Amino acid sequence: MSEPLTLxxxxxxAHEIVRRDDGEALLWVDRHYVHEGxxxxxxxxxxxxxxxxxxxxxxxxxxxxxxxxxxxxVIGNPEIARMVRxxxxxxxxxxxxxxxxxxxxxxxxxxxxxxxxLTLPGLLIVCGDSHTSTHGALGAYAxxxxxxxxxxxxxxxxxxxRKPKRMRITVNGYLAPGIAAKDIVLAIIAHIGADGATxxxxxxxxxxxxxxxxxxxxxxxxxxxxxxxxxxMIAPDETTFDYVKGRPYAPKGTAFEDALEAWSALATDDxxxxxxxxxxxxxxxxPIVTWGTSPQDALxxxxxxxxxxxxxxxxxxKYLREALDYMGLMPGTKLTNIAVNRIFIGSCxxxxxxxxxxxxxxxxxxxxxxxxxxxPGSSAVKRQAExxxxxxxxxxxxxxxxxxxxxxxxxxxxxxxxxxERCASTTNRNFRGRQGPGARTHLMSPAMVxxxxxxxxxxxxxxxxxxxxx
Amino acid sequence: xxxxxxxxxxxxxxDVANLxxxxxxxxxxxxxxxxxxxxxxxxxxLRFDADGRERPDFPLxxxxxxxxxxxxxxxxxxxxxxxxxxxxxxxDYGIRCVIAPSFGDIFAGNAVQxxxxxxxxxxxxxxxxxxxxxxxxxRAVSVDLERQTIQCGDQSFRLAIDPVGRTRLxxxxxxxxxxxxxxDDTAAFKLADRARRxxxxxxxxx
Numbered sequence: 044m045s046e047p048l049t050l051x052x053x054x055x056x057a058h059e060i061v062r063r064d065d066g067e068a069l070l071w072v073d074r075h076y077v078h079e080g081x082x083x084x085x086x087x088x089x090x091x092x093x094x095x096x097x098x099x100x101x102x103x104x105x106x107x108x109x110x111x112x113x114x115x116x117v118i119g120n121p122e123i124a125r126m127v128r129x130x131x132x133x134x135x136x137x138x139x140x141x142x143x144x145x146x147x148x149x150x151x152x153x154x155x156x157x158x159x160x161l162t163l164p165g166l167l168i169v170c171g172d173s174h175t176s177t178h179g180a181l182g183a184y185a186x187x188x189x190x191x192x193x194x195x196x197x198x199x200x201x202x203x204x205r206k207p208k209r210m211r212i213t214v215n216g217y218l219a220p221g222i223a224a225k226d227i228v229l230a231i232i233a234h235i236g237a238d239g240a241t242x243x244x245x246x247x248x249x250x251x252x253x254x255x256x257x258x259x260x261x262x263x264x265x266x267x268x269x270x271x272x273x274x275x276m277i278a279p280d281e282t283t284f285d286y287v288k289g290r291p292y293a294p295k296g297t298a299f300e301d302a303l304e305a306w307s308a309l310a311t312d313d314x315x316x317x318x319x320x321x322x323x324x325x326x327x328x329x330p331i332v333t334w335g336t337s338p339q340d341a342l343x344x345x346x347x348x349x350x351x352x353x354x355x356x357x358x359x360x361k362y363l364r365e366a367l368d369y370m371g372l373m374p375g376t377k378l379t380n381i382a383v384n385r386i387f388i389g390s391c392x393x394x395x396x397x398x399x400x401x402x403x404x405x406x407x408x409x410x411x412x413x414x415x416x417x418x419p420g421s422s423a424v425k426r427q428a429e430x431x432x433x434x435x436x437x438x439x440x441x442x443x444x445x446x447x448x449x450x451x452x453x454x455x456x457x458x459x460x461x462x463x464e465r466c467a468s469t470t471n472r473n474f475r476g477r478q479g480p481g482a483r484t485h486l487m488s489p490a491m492v493x494x495x496x497x498x499x500x501x502x503x504x505x506x507x508x509x510x511x512x513x
Numbered sequence: 514x515x516x517x518x519x520x521x522x523x524x525x526x527x528d529v530a531n532l533x534x535x536x537x538x539x540x541x542x543x544x545x546x547x548x549x550x551x552x553x554x555x556x557x558x559l560r561f562d563a564d565g566r567e568r569p570d571f572p573l574x575x576x577x578x579x580x581x582x583x584x585x586x587x588x589x590x591x592x593x594x595x596x597x598x599x600x601x602x603x604x605d606y607g608i609r610c611v612i613a614p615s616f617g618d619i620f621a622g623n624a625v626q627x628x629x630x631x632x633x634x635x636x637x638x639x640x641x642x643x644x645x646x647x648x649x650x651x652r653a654v655s656v657d658l659e660r661q662t663i664q665c666g667d668q669s670f671r672l673a674i675d676p677v678g679r680t681r682l683x684x685x686x687x688x689x690x691x692x693x694x695x696x697d698d699t700a701a702f703k704l705a706d707r708a709r710r711x712x713x714x715x716x717x718x719x
Contacts, residue, residue, distance in 0.1 A: 057710070060702040061695055067677045069695055071702055073713050083547060083597065091689070099715065108544075122544050159717075166713060173595040173619055187619055189597035191626035191688075199692045201699055205677060207618075237531050238589035238615055271592065273618050292717035302712035337531045358640075362530055453594075455540045462563060474535045474593060476558050 047312035049209050050278050051244045054184040054309070058167045060201060067203050074161055075101045075196050076152045076170035077139070079108045079126045084171065084193035085133040095137040097200040102161060103134040103141035104152040107172075111389070111418045111450040111458055112443065115144055120457060137197075148291075150421020150447045153177040153391035157261060158421055160290025164279035164306040169196055174391050174471065176267040180260035181287065182279030182309050184244070187268065207273065208318035210243035211311075214251035216325040221505040223401065224259035225393060225469070225488035227251065227323075228266040229331040233341040235321060241271035243319065246311060251325035252277060257286040258397035265392045266471055269338040278310040332378055332501050333473045333486040335366035340473070342378065344491070344503045350374035369475055370483050371463070378501045381485075384464040386415035386442070386496045387478070388489055390452035393469035394420030398489040399428050402469075403436040405493035405507050412499035415442045416458065418450040440496065454479045467495035515628040516685035517658055520609055522582035524654035524665070525572050526643040532586055533593030534620060538602040540594075551598060552605035577651035585642045585654075586613040590631075591620025600627050610656050612663065612672070614639045625678040628685065630658060632672040641668065658683060 048056075055070075062068040075097075077084075088095070095101060108126040110118055118124035127144055134141040142148040142155055149155070153174050156162040164182035169175060171193040178185035188202070196202055212231055232239070245267050247260075255263065260277050267275025277283075284303060287293050294302045329343035342348075348367065351374060354360040367374060372381065388394065388402050399419060417437045419425035425447055428434055434444045451458045452470040459479025460466045466484055469492050470477075473484040485501060494504035529536075542554040560571050567574045573581065584603075590613040591599065600623045603611070610630040624631045634642070645665050646652055655664040656672070658679060663670040680686070692699075707714065 061698050065677050065680070069692065069699070071699070071706060074715075080543060080596070086547070126544060161715060163712070165710070171595060173593065187595040189595050189600075189619060189623035189626065191597060191623065195688055195692065198689060199699070201692060201695075203688055203692070205675065237592060238617075241589070241615060241618055268593075268619075271589065271618070292715045294712040294716050298712050298716065305710065305712065337533075339531075358530075361528075365529075453540050455543060472533075472535065472593060474533050476539055477535050480539070480558055480563065 047314040049311045049315045049317065050182070050246050050276060050309055051184065051209050052315070054165065054167065055206055057165065058184070066205055068206065070167060070202050070204055072169055072196050072200050072202060073100060073166035074156070074168040075200070076156060076168070077101060077103045077193065078106050078152055078172065079130045081171050081193050082126065082129050082133070083190040084197060087191065087194035088197050093198045095139065095197050098138040100200060101139045101197070103130055103139050104155050105130055105142070105144045105149060106151045107449045107453065108456050109144055109448040110456055111445045111448040112416065115446055123456060147422055150423065151391045151394065151449060153265065154395060154420035154424065157181060157257070158290070158423055160287060160293030163287060163293065164283060164309055169202060173268045174265050176273065176275045177261050177265040177391055179267070179274050179276030180257060180264040181283050182276060182306065184274060184276065186273040207244045208242055209246070210240055210272070210319040210321070211246045211248055211317045212321045213249040214247070214323050214325050215249050216251060217254060218251055218325045218328060221490065221508050222328055222330060223488040223490060224255055224262040226328050226331045228263045229333065229338065229341040229486065230323060230328045232266065232270045232338045234323065235270055237269060237337045237339040238271040240267065243272050245272045245275040247275060247277050253280065256397060257282060258395040261395065262392055266338065269471060279306050330491050330504055331487065332491060334370065334372065334378065336369055336473055336475050338471070338473060338486060340366060344378055344501065347375050347377045348372050379503065381501045382465070382499055383413055383467045383485070383495050383501065385413050385460065385466050386411065386492050387451045387466055387468040387470065388492055389416065389418030389450045390470040391420065392471040393489050394418060394424065396424050396427050398469065399424065399433050402489040402493040403433045404511055405490050405497065405504060406440045407436050409440060409497045411440045411442055411496035413496060415496055416445050416451060417442050418445040419447050421447050442496070451478055453477065460484070467492045467501065514685045514687050517609065517628055517630045517682040519655065519657040519659065520582065521653050521655040523578060523580055523651055524583035524585055524646055525578035525581035526646040527572060527584050527586045528643050530587040531589045531592055534591055534596050534599035535593055537591065537599035538596060543596060543598055547601055550605045551602040552607070555602040555606040575650060580607065582607055583610045583612065583654050583656065584608055585639060585646060586611055587639065588614045588636065590616050592617035595619045597623040597626070600624050600629055604629055612639065612642065625681055628682065630656065630682055632656060632663065632674060634663065634670050634672060638670045642670070
């Protein structure tokens, strides 16, 4: 009898080229995604006079810097134009396929990879972006890397890693109506903390996870990094296989049949051990919003922001005071009494078609009390949303229907929340200044952002869904 | 890559939990090429107000700590975005060592690649260090990576670090040369893997 293994053990073993005595292993990389921000790595390559080892396994996407409002034909800001052009030059020079600004396949790298069938079960995927954990939703081992590691992968298509510990997060039971994958992941982060999974690879399991669509699973794995884990993953199943089948770069015909056989073995064995196990009940999860400056500062919508005066731990009290001060909130304020200045629906976390449908279901026939931007996760998502008439719903509600890119999640392209303004956002980080200097971010699901738009405050979406088809 | 063996230098306390890489280097500075230097952008929005004036109460702006080469931080230092430029900003400012109870995994990896030591101490030890530094601003701390010790006044602490990262820092090793010595293993792996997992090669596009 061979030793029972976890999904992660199997993925790791399939990519290990050598393991040194000190525990460090050289891993084979199946897919490497690059974006405008990878320019530092290309510079390192140039300085060494090196070539890209596997251009056929490397794919470029223009997402971090691209404009997401107005025309994209001419980029007004010369620095941003230079960043987009540099990616075009670097990928062309090395024979790398690029989904550039005008390509119909353009979008956010973590939306495009799965959408194009480049992200598959069983693969090892890296990208110079911490939200690369997203791709684990299809049963891949995917993690974010820094510029030096990007350069290493470009030159060798391998990477040195020490095997992380194994953590399983099981969500039992089923979600109540109006609760989304974003609520699950915010509940998990609030429970284990922003460094709760540091040094671990997470496997998400349980009935509530199995019941999620691939879009929901992508949202969940996307935010693994906000709990400290470089990777999060879900064993592939029929839902995954149905999603992958027929995508442009996915295996075809008999190759697909062979792949299915291999992918079906990608599950944790019954008696396998994890270094750490966490369990949650889906039925306990309510719509969640963040109130502070870390994704762990998350509470159910019927709660009130904390009061440092009631906090016995001095360090924690200081943390609460500073977070409330930055967020401009009085201790003890009811979350539903917090007025927002604008909303943002977008990002690699929550801008897939299902996310846009969830927001549109709330916004249909209603008007947003605040301005806001909807930036679809990819150009393909944008086209599909327009075919379904979702763009009309957003526009009729008074929201701006934009283009695809990282946009107001990170604000690099100039789309920022003005200083002091409060934004209800479907993104992944409520860090100080993340959406622009002085911006105040509240994270929540797309439906909850739509509820904030309609009411002008943080709000429970569930009453707004009554009598509506979701 | 520069070696890190030991260092005695002024240490600045930054008593902030979850000090993420968006704080260490705000996104708008990511366009700046490395050659231009990122030291002035380090912790920009905490060091400077909206008009670009220094916030006098921010530790790194205080005369005693301006020239610090060591930072003592809170839990989960460097969490968040994978931007290696956050490490460049620390390095370009002059920081060579960060001491904290825990680090973001990607940040810690990026630090090793650039010769920056991330030294782990317990929560209590970090709190003690921060309070010792606060009592006597400008105080020097000695970090010895070979012996894995931190000395502050008459108090001494044990530092933890991934052993592979430690070896690389002590020797100033670069990974690429090491990987190239495994080229034959990689070629053999690739050949066998293509046969074992033919579906792993992109099929398309249609």
